[in-house]
Amino acid sequence: MGVRYSWLDAPASAVADTAKTLLGWRLSANGVAVRLTEVEAYSGLGADPASHAHRGPTNRNQVMFGPAGFLYVYQIYGMHLCANVVCGSPGEAAAVLLRAGAVVDGLETARQRRPAARTAHDLAAGPAKLMQVLALDRSANGTSVVDGTGPATLTPPPDGEKVGDIVAGPRVGVTAAHDVPWRFWIAGDPAVSSYRRHTRRRR
């Protein structure tokens, strides 16, 4: 059932293109919808040292090794959640991290969920902020975003909407593969996360 999207079937080697394709798409959940403004691509097993999947399947990353169109949700820094959409064929373990979005529906609800946000474009300008605005928790891990069975749904941009120019740069926060420009965002969009190079923790 549900809608089939072409990016679901793209091979893991094309995950960077897949990531770019997702810019401008809508992700809606629990009464709030965002337009995706920033994403990052992670390729699969072995190929990408920055990927959670590059050392093989573990309890945490197992949904990355499943079929495309499902959410891989993980906790980071002991307190934040981030979500990826799995791409490619089962076993390829490619994924796109959803890094930021602009709230396009449910603005009041979004503001209530993120009182720390000072401006509208900061409501979902980061991967953990996005999760908070959409009220998604770790129970969303392993659910589909394309067949309506999960809490979140991904849909294409409205007909005629221009996505705008896409810019590429290094991925945020990762300690490996700093030179791989697999972060993509919509040029000039205010609702993107701020980049800070990974700072190693002092001892």
Added chain:
DNA sequence: TATTCGATCCAT
């Protein structure tokens, strides 16, 4: 079993 440290956010 013990230790390390992160695909972050926020206040300073």
Added chain:
DNA sequence: TGGATCGAATAC
């Protein structure tokens, strides 16, 4: 710039 905070991954 650093602190919060905890579980997955790695070291032992």
